[in-house]
Amino acid sequence: MNLESFFAMGGYAFYVWTSYGITTAVLLWNLFAPIVLRKQLLRQLTLKQKRTQ
Amino acid sequence: MMKPHRKQRLMLIGLMLAGIGLAATFALKAFNENLMYFFSTTDVAEGKAPADTLIRLGGMVVKGSVERPAADLLVRFKLSDFSKEVTVEYSGILPDLFREGQGIVAKGRLDDRGVFVAEEVLAKHDENYMPPEVADSLKKAAEAK
Amino acid sequence: MSFIPAPISRFFHRTASPPHFYALADKLMPWLTALFLLLLIPGLYGGLVMAPADYQQGDSYRIIYIHVPAAWMSLFIYVMMAVMGGIALVWRMKLAEVMLISSAPIGAGFTFVALVTGSLWGKPMWGTWWVWDARLTSELILLFLYLGVTSLYGAIEDKRSAARAVSILALVGVVNIPIIHYSVEWWNTLHQGPTVSKMDKPSIHISMLIPLLLMAVAFKVYYAIAVLQAAKLELIRREPSAQWVKNLLEHKA
Numbered sequence: 162m163n164l165e166s167f168f169a170m171g172g173y174a175f176y177v178w179t180s181y182g183i184t185t186a187v188l189l190w191n192l193f194a195p196i197v198l199r200k201q202l203l204r205q206l207t208l209k210q211k212r213t214q
Numbered sequence: 215m216m217k218p219h220r221k222q223r224l225m226l227i228g229l230m231l232a233g234i235g236l237a238a239t240f241a242l243k244a245f246n247e248n249l250m251y252f253f254s255t256t257d258v259a260e261g262k263a264p265a266d267t268l269i270r271l272g273g274m275v276v277k278g279s280v281e282r283p284a285a286d287l288l289v290r291f292k293l294s295d296f297s298k299e300v301t302v303e304y305s306g307i308l309p310d311l312f313r314e315g316q317g318i319v320a321k322g323r324l325d326d327r328g329v330f331v332a333e334e335v336l337a338k339h340d341e342n343y344m345p346p347e348v349a350d351s352l353k354k355a356a357e358a359k
Numbered sequence: 360m361s362f363i364p365a366p367i368s369r370f371f372h373r374t375a376s377p378p379h380f381y382a383l384a385d386k387l388m389p390w391l392t393a394l395f396l397l398l399l400i401p402g403l404y405g406g407l408v409m410a411p412a413d414y415q416q417g418d419s420y421r422i423i424y425i426h427v428p429a430a431w432m433s434l435f436i437y438v439m440m441a442v443m444g445g446i447a448l449v450w451r452m453k454l455a456e457v458m459l460i461s462s463a464p465i466g467a468g469f470t471f472v473a474l475v476t477g478s479l480w481g482k483p484m485w486g487t488w489w490v491w492d493a494r495l496t497s498e499l500i501l502l503f504l505y506l507g508v509t510s511l512y513g514a515i516e517d518k519r520s521a522a523r524a525v526s527i528l529a530l531v532g533v534v535n536i537p538i539i540h541y542s543v544e545w546w547n548t549l550h551q552g553p554t555v556s557k558m559d560k561p562s563i564h565i566s567m568l569i570p571l572l573l574m575a576v577a578f579k580v581y582y583a584i585a586v587l588q589a590a591k592l593e594l595i596r597r598e599p600s601a602q603w604v605k606n607l608l609e610h611k612a
Contacts, residue, residue, distance in 0.1 A: 167408065171418035176483050180476040184425045187468045192585050195461075199592040206599055207608050223449045231530060238534045242545075250547045251492035272547055309486030311415060319549055336485045339415065341554040343423070344564040349414035 252319045259298035272319040304332040311337035375454040377594045378603035384587040391584045398577035405570030422480040428575040430473035434536055436466035441533035444526035456522035460512050461589035467505035493542035494550035504532040
């Protein structure tokens with residue numbers, strides 16, 4: 162198994178690697194978007210709480 | 215205990231689902247013909263497919279039937295569903311999976327010779343996946359019989 | 360329900376309360392992440408490196424290791440949403456509403472992945488990016504159902520009535536699921552028939568099947584991780600001024 166033939170995918174490199182790339186992007190987005198949004202929301206709520214105190 | 219209003223809601227949802235299922239079944243029955251992506255070779259050979267309109271024809275490429283009568287891209291082959299055969303003519307680029315014994319779907323129309331003139335040929339691959347060596351040994355076993 | 364003993368029903372109510380659920384999600388996260396990586400890494404290595412090329416399709420068939428698990432997840436998540444919808448409508452359980460709405464973008468993501476990878480596989484093998492056959496069309500409808508759930512929820516201001524509306528939509532749309540599954544058997548389609556669920560004879564060589572199953576379970580665990588993250592956000596969004604959120608803020612500060 163050499164790396165060059167692994168990346169070449171028997172001539173189907175474009176189709177195979179584009180598939181894996183898009184899948185990775187979608188799955189990462191769906192995982193990290195709610196984490197980032199939650200952190201933002203918690204920060205906002207903390208600020209609001211401090212202002213009311 | 216299940217409260218009566220919950221039981222009522224559960225019944226309502228059950229009825230709703232049954233109703234939607236029934237409606238969907240009738241709708242699918244009504245559109246059954248239109249949901250077929252292609253006609254079989256038997257349909258076309260028996261004249262069940264509309265003549266002179268653009269239709270799709272699906273079947274297996276008959277072994278040994280592929281010929282290229284001229285030097286150009288024109289290919290002639292027979293398609294079969296193991297009961298009736300239809301001759302297809304196509305001139306253009308064939309997909310990677312096109313080969314004898316392969317299922318394909320051709321889009322085109324029947325001419326007055328009874329030949330299906332295709333504008334587009336798509337390969338329909340089967341649901342089997344195996345390494346080449348396994349395919350070879352299966353083939354050898356089949357030939358040995 | 361009468362056949363559920365009281366202690367179990369009490370346990371359910373406690374776990375389903377937002378602060379308990381939030382803490383439980385945090386506790387499960389490292390385990391789920393480890394499990395996900397333990398399945399994903401051998402799955403990818405097995406599928407991309409160890410499994411042999413296909414006798415007809417060469418290396419292009421390796422798209423199967425994401426296409427098929429993603430397509431299974433697109434169906435599985437929708438069924439989960441319909442079940443949550445049913446629970447939300449009958450028992451008015453808030454957590455079920457939260458899980459329903461948190462699942463929709465993940466399901467839409469998997470449906471999108473199934474459609475795009477299918478297209479990238481169809482071009483070299485079938486000779487086309489897209490056909491309007493029953494399988495592809497019904498899967499596209501599934502994507503619209505997911506997007507419909509998310510936008511309907513966003514469009515209704517009051518989140519309790521929004522949740523009721525999307526529960527009904529999720530239940531109505533579930534009729535599409537058997538249509539997608541059986542489309543390749545009921546009608547002539549360009550898409551081939553089922554490979555793995557066909558029990559009579561193996562349609563896929565064992566060396567190719569094992570990575571496929573590993574990837575399928577990995578995607579299930581991914582769903583658990585992603586839906587818990589989304590649910591944590593939705594729980595806070597729903598009641599930002601609840602006492603448990605205040606405790607959470609103090610704990611963080």
